Amino acid sequence: MIPFVDLKAQYASIKDEIGPAIQGILDTCQFTLGNEVAAFEKEFATYSQAEHGIAVNTGTSALHLSLLTAGIGAGDEVITVPFTFVATVAAIYYSGAKTVFVDIDPVSFTMDPAKLEAAITPKTKAIIPVHLYGQSADMDPILAIAKKHNLVVIEDACQAHGAEYKGRRAGSMGDFGCFSFYPGKNLGAYGEGGLVTTNNAKYNHTLRMLRDWGAEKKYQHVLKGYNYRMEGIQGAVLRVKMKHLEKWTEARRAAAARYDKAFAGSKVAAPAAMSWGRHVYHIYAIRTKARQQWQDALQAQGIQTGIHYPIPVHLLPAYADLGYKVGQFPHSEQAANEVLSLPMFPELTSQQIETVANAVKALASA
Numbered sequence: 001m002i003p004f005v006d007l008k009a010q011y012a013s014i015k016d017e018i019g020p021a022i023q024g025i026l027d028t029c030q031f032t033l034g035n036e037v038a039a040f041e042k043e044f045a046t047y048s049q050a051e052h053g054i055a056v057n058t059g060t061s062a063l064h065l066s067l068l069t070a071g072i073g074a075g076d077e078v079i080t081v082p083f084t085f086v087a088t089v090a091a092i093y094y095s096g097a098k099t100v101f102v103d104i105d106p107v108s109f110t111m112d113p114a115k116l117e118a119a120i121t122p123k124t125k126a127i128i129p130v131h132l133y134g135q136s137a138d139m140d141p142i143l144a145i146a147k148k149h150n151l152v153v154i155e156d157a158c159q160a161h162g163a164e165y166k167g168r169r170a171g172s173m174g175d176f177g178c179f180s181f182y183p184g185k186n187l188g189a190y191g192e193g194g195l196v197t198t199n200n201a202k203y204n205h206t207l208r209m210l211r212d213w214g215a216e217k218k219y220q221h222v223l224k225g226y227n228y229r230m231e232g233i234q235g236a237v238l239r240v241k242m243k244h245l246e247k248w249t250e251a252r253r254a255a256a257a258r259y260d261k262a263f264a265g266s267k268v269a270a271p272a273a274m275s276w277g278r279h280v281y282h283i284y285a286i287r288t289k290a291r292q293q294w295q296d297a298l299q300a301q302g303i304q305t306g307i308h309y310p311i312p313v314h315l316l317p318a319y320a321d322l323g324y325k326v327g328q329f330p331h332s333e334q335a336a337n338e339v340l341s342l343p344m345f346p347e348l349t350s351q352q353i354e355t356v357a358n359a360v361k362a363l364a365s366a
């Protein structure tokens with residue numbers, strides 16, 4: 001069987017480092033925040049070319065607190081894409097603001113900047129571009145439009161650790177960058193985790209308060225805050241894994257290059273790597289009109305695949321109250337119908353890639 005992701009293979013490769021890191025937390029009893037989390041914040045901010053890193057409990061909390069720190073709430077509008085994981089939109093809902101969608105570009109699968117200005121109203125306060133699948137959105141035009149209309153930019157970089165746009169890292173370009181360390185992400189905790197990057201010292205200060213009950217000092221609650229703290233064990237595990245992240249990212253890129261090469265000249269619709277940056281391949285998604293058939297056939301051959309995501313958020317029952325209808329975001333809808341994610345993880349062997357690629361090519365030429 002070729003799994004879609006293989007967390008056990010990765011654990012086996014770092015077992016000797018993980019044990020002592022977790023033991024260190026047991027010894028110091030710094031179970032929430034603490035020295036390991038603080039050190040991880042610095043290391044991850046540096047890695048992401050940002051000045052500050054604020055560790056939280058999930059990527060969703062990172063998005064939620066970024067919105068609150070920017071002063072966004074009821075009566076405001078926030079623009080994002082419908083072709084994303086539901087958490088992007090849930091965070092906007094938590095803030096009290098209303099989500100306004102713009103469609104994706106059908107090649108990059110990220111926000112189409114050409115559609116952005118038409119969605120801006122006097123209520124618009126922020127834009128959340130999503131660096132989907134590990135590829136940066138087209139940030140220069142998005143940042144230019146945000147500047148022109150005085151809007152905050154929150155990068156949803158939950159799938160894009162180490163991704164680059166014209167040499168700039170994900171999380172360093174907007175006012176805030178939001179990362180997830182869900183176990184399956186490119187940098188995954190052994191539990192849940194998230195982090196906000198920012199270059200703004202005031203935002204840094206507010207984010208640190210909001211994640212820990214809005215306290216300036218213990219019991220001095222100056223803001224209505226949350227319990228969104230990162231656990232000490234996650235900080236310790238993430239510090240160990242940080243050291244391997246570049247190597248793992250290059251392994252993902254090499255795996256993607258092997259898939260690309262195998263699919264070149266075939267009928268398989270491989271994903272596009274835009275010339276503007278460094279794709280970190282959280283997901284390697286091909287497209288096909290016969291998705292269900294392909295997924296079943298691959299499964300029968302012992303090849304696990306995934307679908308990210310089968311329903312765009314504007315058509316999810318949970319967000320029906322936003323009032324969108326089928327047909328309003330055709331590129332998102334088509335992508336949701338056609339994408340099929342192939343096995344992708346750093347430990348994927350060239351043999352496994354060849355097996356998957358041959359099976360997919362056989363389906364495409366059948």
Ligand SMILES: *Cc1c(COP(=O)(O)O)cnc(C)c1O
Pocket residue numbers: 057058059060061084085087088130156158159179180181182192193194
């Ligand atoms: C994973 C993810 C999130 C949410 O992160 P959690 O840590 O699971 O809360 C948000 N946005 C995108 C695009 C994601 O992939």
